Amino acid sequence: MAPYTYDGNCHCGLFRFELRLHQPLETVYACQCDLCSKKGYLWLFPAEDEFEIRRGGGEVARYRAQASHEEHFFCPTCGTGIFVKGHKTPAGGIGMGVNARALLDTNPFEFKVESLGEASHASVTISEPTLEVGSEGWKVYTGGCHCGAVGVTVRTKPLPEIEVKEDNCSICQRNANVCIYPDRSQVTFQGEENLVEYQFGRKFTGHRSCGVCGVQVGMKLHGPPQSVVERLPAAKQEMIRQTLAITPLRVGILNGVEWSDLKIQRSDEGTKGYVVDKDR
Incomplete structure (x- = not known):
């Protein structure tokens, strides 16, 4: 069966990628940790052979919070969050996630969004208004x-x-x-x-x-x-x-x-x- 192909990029176009999924994209995941919540990520978790960087792989910025195994990659020019390594997956494993918000010809309002993980605010002191x-x-x-x-x-x-x-x-x-x-x-x-x-x-x-x-x-x-x-x-x-x-x-x-x-x-x-x- 031919793969379901999706192109994606940061807004300025510095970084571009292609997804070749074995099934159509319908469900994405909103991680409840502090970083993912602040960035508003909508994750999907493709297999390694379903994701290919087309341009700008060596130019992305990366960020890893203290005491975290996750490494987040974003464009240093426009700030678009693109993908993450070492993230917990819905199946309970550890893998790579791609930000569905960076995909072309998709509407995030139409995705089925499921919650992932528990809220965590370890990086900041939360104060009520x-x-x-x-x-x-x-x-x-x-x-x-x-x-x-x-x-x-x-x-x-x-x-x-x-x-x-x-x-x-x-x-x-x-x-x-x-x-x-x-x-x-x-x-x-x-x-x-x-x-x-x-x-x-x-x-x-x-x-x-x-x-x-x-x-x-x-x-x-x-x-x-x-x-x-x-x-x-x-x-x-x-x-x-x-x-x-x-x-x-x-x-x-x-x-x-x-x-x-x-x-x-x-x-x-x-x-x-x-x-x-x-x-x-």
């Missing part, structure tokens, strides 16, 4: 990447009371972007110099990840060039100003999230128009 003094009903959420190089504090209404969005565009499906949109005055970063920023297309948005562990943190909005903005009507300029004051953050990096109470708005527009640069 606290009430914010001076802002009635607001809370303070802390969080950050996995390795501790980047931290974040956000002051906001409780997450179940605010706008939370998820979509499956080419970059958001790879980054597992379930995001909130606070004003930048509500957000404080620690170790911001350790973030790597990736831009593409018109470069209006920078997607920021930890350069050490690869965890996607959020986005920095740049918008169009100032010379373009200045030629726009005043109302349009004001709309852009208000938009650029926002600091999108991934909910997955925050501690104490009330996940069961969130009202996540999904936009199922897919990856139409996304083309991998063949010259990279």
Whole structure:
């Protein structure tokens, strides 16, 4: 029987691979450990002969947490998490996992997702959100990447009371972007110099990840060039100003999230128009 073939790549195209599975991909696994939860991985576990690196095998970054046998591989340019070695499999063994979010022509919203393992937060001290003094009903959420190089504090209404969005565009499906949109005055970063920023297309948005562990943190909005903005009507300029004051953050990096109470708005527009640069 001919194999079921799937092509995959990091968003910028530096790393590319091919899967030749013996059966169609239907079920993926969401590992509950701290690192996999922060990165939003959806794992599949192919046999060794079902996975082939086509480009960039020597250029990927790797991260191994303390006291862990797992080695995680991600693109150092765009931050896409690609695969892992030494991960526990659904059958109870140890093997290689591939991030299904990096596959082309698939929709992560359509996968059957099963939980894998138990929650583990050994890398960080988990703190519950606290009430914010001076802002009635607001809370303070802390969080950050996995390795501790980047931290974040956000002051906001409780997450179940605010706008939370998820979509499956080419970059958001790879980054597992379930995001909130606070004003930048509500957000404080620690170790911001350790973030790597990736831009593409018109470069209006920078997607920021930890350069050490690869965890996607959020986005920095740049918008169009100032010379373009200045030629726009005043109302349009004001709309852009208000938009650029926002600091999108991934909910997955925050501690104490009330996940069961969130009202996540999904936009199922897919990856139409996304083309991998063949010259990279």
